[in-house]
Amino acid sequence: MTDALNPKTSFQGLILTLNRFWAEQGCVVLQPYDMEVGAGTFHPATTLRALGPKPWRAAYVQPSRRPKDGRYGENPNRLQHYYQYQVIMKPSPTNLQDLYLRSLYAIGIDADLHDIRFVEDDWESPTLGAWGLGWECWCDGMEVSQFTYFQQVAGVECSPVAGELTYGLERLAMYVQGVENVYDLNFNGLDGDDRISYGDVFLQAEQEYSRHNFEAANTEMLAQHFKDAEAECKALLDFGAKGERHLMALPAYDQCIKASHLFNLLDARGVISVTERQSYIFRVRELAKACGEAWLKTEGGGA
């Protein structure tokens, strides 16, 4: 293995190793969804595919945006844009825990040396109308993944249940590379002049987006865009609901994703009061639920 592909020395090597591992477990290896989302779960390959009776296995990297977590590039552990590695398997296989542990081994975490633990953490996404039971996976006291058996998504009972794994890639890479500042991560695995760090790739972006998220984003425009996305989502759902089958679940769901991200931006700008917050979350959840129902009337949803 060259340094460029070594998961212990290269951020991209870590990603490629996980891709290879999960490809061998029969997952389709997808590319990131081309929209701004807060977590890998929002990718329709998880949210929508978790619904309905059809078996499904996928793995992908999802860039995730959490506008509020921006720290102007000054915090060694916090980013407003980071990568999640997401695995979804429906129905959840009996040996999912073992597969997960083997994936850790593949990226250089040897269970003989480390203390790996499954610590209770029930997952809930109020905006997606979703919940599941599972754990935070700890490696030597650090949370490196989230492990969830989905019970409900978009307000619909999962039947059968999907298992979801989410790896926080930067944190995992920091651990295997042994660095304490995310910007010091070796991105391409090379040394000397050829070395490219995570900071080389993302530091400027973190600074600029932190300014954008906290100071500059036009809140009136964001609020209007939220309303637009909400209205468009409903309009598309109506448009696609003309026959037995629903014809527009995916485009409608895109608008739900948009609304969710706009809400996160408004939240970061600090213009949402506590009660308004509840109402925004409720409105996004209603969109997610309607999209989930529409999905169940499509071929992918098993109709």
Next chain:
Amino acid sequence: MPDLLLELFSEEIPARMQRRAAEDLKSAVTNALVERGCTYEAALAFATPRRLALHIVGLPARQPDLREEKKGPRVGAPQQAIDGFLKGAGLSDLSQATIQSDPKKGDFYIAIVERKGSATQDVIAEIMPEIIKTFPWPKSMRWGKLSGEPNALRWVRPLHSIICTFGSETETPEIVPFEIDGIKAGDITYGHRFLAPGPIHVRRFDDYVSKLEAAKVVLSTDRRKDIILHDAKSLAFAQGLELIEDDALLEEVAGLVEWPTVLMGSFEERFLDIPPEVIRATIRANQKCFVLRKAGSNTLANKFLLTSNMIAKDDGATIISGNEKVVRARLSDAKFFWETDLKVKLEDRLEKLKSITFHAKLGTQHQRVERLIALAKELAPLVKADVRKAERAARLCKADLVSEMVGEFPEVQGLMGRYYAQRQGEDASVAIALEDHYKPQGPSDRIPTNPVAIAVALADKIDTLVGFWAIDEKPTGSKDPYALRRAALGVIRIILENTIGLPLLQHHINADLLAFFHERLKVYLRDKGARHDLIDAVLGIDAGNDDLLLVVKRVEALDAFLSTDDGKNLLAGFRRAANILKAEEKKDGVIYQSTFDASLLKEPQEKVLGDILSVATRHAADHVMRQDFAGAMRELASLRPAVDAFFEAILVNAEDAATRKNRLALLAAFREATRTVADFSAIAG
């Protein structure tokens, strides 16, 4: 006598649920067995992160035989009745029934049904699937292929295998055959996830425990706790340190490991500048590690103890360094927050409170602080607090909400306010008030005792209650999202435990909210053992019942009074008067008022009562004014001979209508007199 071994092996069970689940399993299985006639000698239940286990000792090999007599119809009854009887008793014809003679009812049929007891093993096989399917987990889930089926098995996390063996010590126990959602009961378990993951064949409890131990699983939670505590203490001792014990953390940590291995890590000395509570909260909440202090002192050491689940190849060096890295990152955050926060004075943070909504209908935190200032100033004299200090404390009490530290660790709100106040040289009682005004947080939390803290704590809770009452967000049923019951209980405890007289109606509280306080007071006093009816009797008198301290004093005085002869007899006299009044008032359709005409009183016994009644009532009222309830009761007790004599000699329902009316008015006056201390009609017994 045979024993039962049961193990339910699953993916990791949340630590907080394990102990309860083991007990639930024990009671579910033993109850079901006993219901079916299978009694036992002893039962023990266990839990680890991956298994629930149950050992039942001394079960019978068979269920006892059952003999039941079923009574049938009389001989010669219609065929329909006879057929029904035969069917119900499971007989094919009448020759299988016996005939019994009864001297009154004549001859009738009787069926004797004898059922052979089943083998206990079969009973177990029959009850287990239902017990597993209906297990009372606080939260359970579906998983895997079968999760799409209706009535799919639910468990706390995926269930993988079941051991169920039954047999006596002298024989090889047998597997109790049952199956649930494709999982067949067997005699195989698995050891530690990493140290001994292979299958283990077990026979009964004895070899189960020892084989698990050999496979690096300590079955008993209490033994795991002992190991952790013992190892933690000796590791600490070796370094000249003392473990800061934490039972809740110990219980949780014991539920996270099957093979506890305690390791010591350290962090840089420079982090010790951070308040020790913050260090402890960070390390405890995020890392589930124990902190240490230097032996014989209160100073925190720069060490922590982690409990791993591994015997690592490198003796834990990697594990320790990984944990240290996380602790360091957490403490770096905390230190950064602490130092950043110290650069800003608390009063300079107030402006920021304007951007925080307390509740959409109740304004911002800044507006709330303005209300707290006014209320704390108003309450300060009543609780003997310095008004200026109370004002200052109220002004600063929410400032730490916008500090970095509280933003990150909400659980240290208040505490950080105190630290920042001390650092910026605030008065000591102001600093204390910033922390203590949130107290008590629950029935077992300590209450503030510093007068300034009391003033702000009361203001904080009363403002919350008055506010949510005003916007009609009262608790309903089990829903109390703003913890208003806790706030009311807080006010009650602060008032009573600090003996503060506070007439609530004079401090923004309306009658409806007062009724809520009364409800909480009743719950509080009942828990303390006070008589429910006496509380009602005291609360039944409107005057003064908004001063909760007085209410309690009255209840105590009433309780003492009613245990004396005078008290009992006066109560008897009251009841007699009240009953007569009730009957006559119903008859006449009026409520008699206490305005009797002294000139119409003719008989000596009624004259005496009339004379002393007005005197005693006035005196009792004077005592009540001075809050001397025992004195007021003594006054009422002085009525007793006159009341007794009245009932002895006087016919209330006199022929002359005017006399009758006047006597009823006299009784009404007596009834009214008792109301100076309590509503006697609420007293039970």
